[in-house]
Amino acid sequence: MNKKAIGYEIIARDGEARSGVIKTRRGAVETPVFMPVGTLGTVKGTRFEALESAELDARIILGNTYHLWLRPGEETIRECGGLHRFVGWGRPLLTDSGGFQVWSLGALRKITEEGTEFRSHVDGSARFLSPEVSMQVQAALGSDIVMAFDECAPGDASHEGARESMLLTARWAGRSRLSFDALQKEGLDAGRVGERELPSDSELSGAQALFGIVQGAAHLDLRRESLERTAAIGFDGYAIGGLSVGEEKGVMYRVVEEIAPLMPGDKPRYLMGVGTPEDLVECVARGVDMFDCVLPTRNGRTGQAFTSRGRLNIKNAQWARDRRPLDEQCACSVCRRHSRAYLRHLYLTGEMLASILLTHHNLAFFLDTMRIVRQAIRSGDFTRFRREFLEAVGSGVA
């Protein structure tokens, strides 16, 4: 018996771009895929029914270990049967490790070999996160894909600083792997899928999968070294972390272009925390399979819509009596029903429905873009799609 936590099958390639299927214990995820972010166990402003609808059809969403660990806490979630049961979502879940969040706390945290001491942003209490703690919490969450606990370096980190950080990430990756394997053996994964719940011919074990993370800031040699060290440990998938943290856009594209094609070709490649619709298309072209980002939800709440012709600020006076939808090319339920004038009115009067509808449209735009990306790769038409998409998005909303 040599069953795996996840499977990955590539169906089509177009240049470096790949399209395939990740098989998880909770269903299949077609790639390239965008994962909506459900920080605290909710994709903000969105009902799970909408995520499951044919319109959005989000196949996998993300949860943040740091946030869920602080509230409601791992014990509550474990007692409620793991994160899937706690929130009422039966499709795949990926959880990050908390490494990026505690790194973002800045002055509030102190990093040692052992792990990261920090103060909770909720109540100021002293907390300690390490590879072992992160693996324990992610086991209690029972997510389908677990991320190794890593350390992020600033986008402009010196070679020396970035190397030190990258080596720490590599050591933490080893500890994450050991701790994760022990927890699986002890049966502490709250999201475990029993053999009888999987198809009888399934190649899957029902266990959690573990992804490693490549760091190294903007230094390509460190990125390559990080990838080698991470791959040597062996993971079910590989992520590029530490991008989209304030570096210039060109740096991100260069790192992805250099590193993605070097990542193990038979495993999913995940670019963490990225990005705009343009970023998604550009990084698919460089060989990335998975993305997550708060942009569609966060910007939806602040009144920004992503459209096929770029961004639209719903606050602008020019939309006051505009009966057109956010995006005339969009077939989502918001664009089919509501005008810019109405959405602007909702936003200006502080109505929750503004956030709900803009978030929905933005998610539809991101998820639909990825659906078209997959089709384009599978039909060998990705190069043309990429050119036309970027041209349209750059043309501006009228």
Place this chain on the structure above:
Amino acid sequence: MNKKAIGYEIIARDGEARSGVIKTRRGAVETPVFMPVGTLGTVKGTRFEALESAELDARIILGNTYHLWLRPGEETIRECGGLHRFVGWGRPLLTDSGGFQVWSLGALRKITEEGTEFRSHVDGSARFLSPEVSMQVQAALGSDIVMAFDECAPGDASHEGARESMLLTARWAGRSRLSFDALQKEGLDAGRVGERELPSDSELSGAQALFGIVQGAAHLDLRRESLERTAAIGFDGYAIGGLSVGEEKGVMYRVVEEIAPLMPGDKPRYLMGVGTPEDLVECVARGVDMFDCVLPTRNGRTGQAFTSRGRLNIKNAQWARDRRPLDEQCACSVCRRHSRAYLRHLYLTGEMLASILLTHHNLAFFLDTMRIVRQAIRSGDFTRFRREFLEAVGSGVA
């Protein structure tokens, strides 16, 4: 040709309780009916798709003339084709007159024979609302049921003060009627339904309907006089206003018990701004057909759920790890999917989804209660239903 704006057919009676169908130009509304409140053109926290779903199936919702007049303004709504088109709702809409809202402004308003001067709560600008202005705005909104412009008296108003106020309401009712009829003649109803859009055998004219409002505070003789004066003018339906404004619960029930049976039996009877689930059932028993109230939506946003065993405060620590739904008797999509523990977590972390889900459940509870009320009246079983419902609601959530 003697076509009416709305039709009302009573199908069954049980004591004073009635069940029937209001036929409007935008579809049928079965009574007794609860109308969710869509103050600013949105039932707060709720997508129109949810209101239309088989689960909620809200047949009519309410809009507030005062709020929509201030924002986005009647001109914007008229230019966008009326309130239905502006918000994207094709079912019936009732608008209030703004009388109650400006009355609620207290010190910010000055009432004269001509109308009410007040300062906008939005920007402090001086505004003037009168029967004529209210009718103009409601014509621009194009709602299917328009309310006459009335003056509300405090719940504890003296006989003299209440009579003066009631007589002013009666004079304003006459002016509302005249102004309304002129506007219909001038074709200024933005929601007009053309003859070709109505069924060929329709008894309806496609015009707006106008309801009169009975005032008189807690004084039964004034209430009777108000009803006589209002009915003498002639309206498509009649409302009881000025209740649920701080008076004791017994006062409200006594006024309704006295007045509802005296209201024209062949027209819908509408109790404005009421109330709790218990109030709905008690006032149906006293002969009321229509209700509206912000309780399910407002209390949803502040963490209170209405259930078959009374109210549940989602903030309470006792639900922290409770995997049961809000209401074990409830079949709504929130209760089918989410636990008290999860909803409490969402509420405590300030997640919008808490408001969305609690509002949805509360609306489902109110609308479902009315569905059962209708069935009970039609099957002659209302007395037993009323007793058992009130007993259960009073028993407390465990």
